[in-house]
Amino acid sequence: xxxxxxxxxxxxxxxxxxxxxxxxxxxxxxxxxxxxxxxxxxxxxxxxxxxxxxxxxxxxxxxxxxxxxxxxxxxxxxxxxxxxxxxxxxxxxxxxxxxxxxxxxxxxxxxxxxxxxxxxxxxxxxxxxxxxxxxxxxxxxxxxxxxxxxxxxxxxxxxxxxxxxxxxxxxxxxxxxxxxxxxxxxxxxxxxxxxxxxxxxxxxxxxxxxxxxxxxxx
Ligand SMILES: [Zn+2]
Numbered sequence: 001x002x003x004x005x006x007x008x009x010x011x012x013x014x015x016x017x018x019x020x021x022x023x024x025x026x027x028x029x030x031x032x033x034x035x036x037x038x039x040x041x042x043x044x045x046x047x048x049x050x051x052x053x054x055x056x057x058x059x060x061x062x063x064x065x066x067x068x069x070x071x072x073x074x075x076x077x078x079x080x081x082x083x084x085x086x087x088x089x090x091x092x093x094x095x096x097x098x099x100x101x102x103x104x105x106x107x108x109x110x111x112x113x114x115x116x117x118x119x120x121x122x123x124x125x126x127x128x129x130x131x132x133x134x135x136x137x138x139x140x141x142x143x144x145x146x147x148x149x150x151x152x153x154x155x156x157x158x159x160x161x162x163x164x165x166x167x168x169x170x171x172x173x174x175x176x177x178x179x180x181x182x183x184x185x186x187x188x189x190x191x192x193x194x195x196x197x198x199x200x201x202x203x204x205x206x207x208x209x210x211x212x213x214x215x216x217x218x
Pocket of ligand 1: 030076095096097134158159
């Protein structure tokens with residue numbers, strides 16, 4: 001549900017930022033969050049932390065990719081802007097460097113379909129986009145492309161990004177991806193775990209689609 005006023009949207013975004021910190025998904029100033037607002041988005045400022053984030057510090061970036069020159073949005077603002085342009089239903093984006101997502105992403109490989117909840121992100125695995133410098137056009141493009149059909153992706157040698165139909169859903173997906181990556185790292189201690197078969201995935205997505213539970217915004 002879209003926030004009814006800019007004040008509501010700013011309060012909600014600060015609350016979500018602190019929730020991501022409380023969940024342990026962001027430490028120091030590694031994460032950034034945004035919410036669609038008006039013709040653009042509200043996004044956390046560069047260098048934000050759980051202590052420093054405030055409603056006034058959030059930056060509004062309009063449809064022309066412009067903002068108040070006195071403010072400094074997150075260095076990943078292009079990544080957020082491209083995701084909103086590529087997915088009309090997306091209302092919120094969460095980018096983190098959470099521990100287990102980073103651990104898996106540093107292998108530059110997708111999170112495989114080793115557990116049925118991997119399917120909660122819209123496919124049979126969670127893709128990992130190639131490494132590019134933080135804040136670059138290339139990284140923003142690759143993440144936005146991956147998130148056209150998935151609700152989350154890993155970013156090689158970097159972290160993860162999730163999108164949702166509201167802030168709460170995007171935070172939950174970022175948390176869920178961290179849990180799935182943790183399970184994979186634990187399972188890998190005994191060797192590569194069994195992956196679900198194509199038939200098992202078909203059955204999963206048939207059931208999952210019927211419940212609508214956690215489906216990615218399209
Ligand atoms: Zn990052």
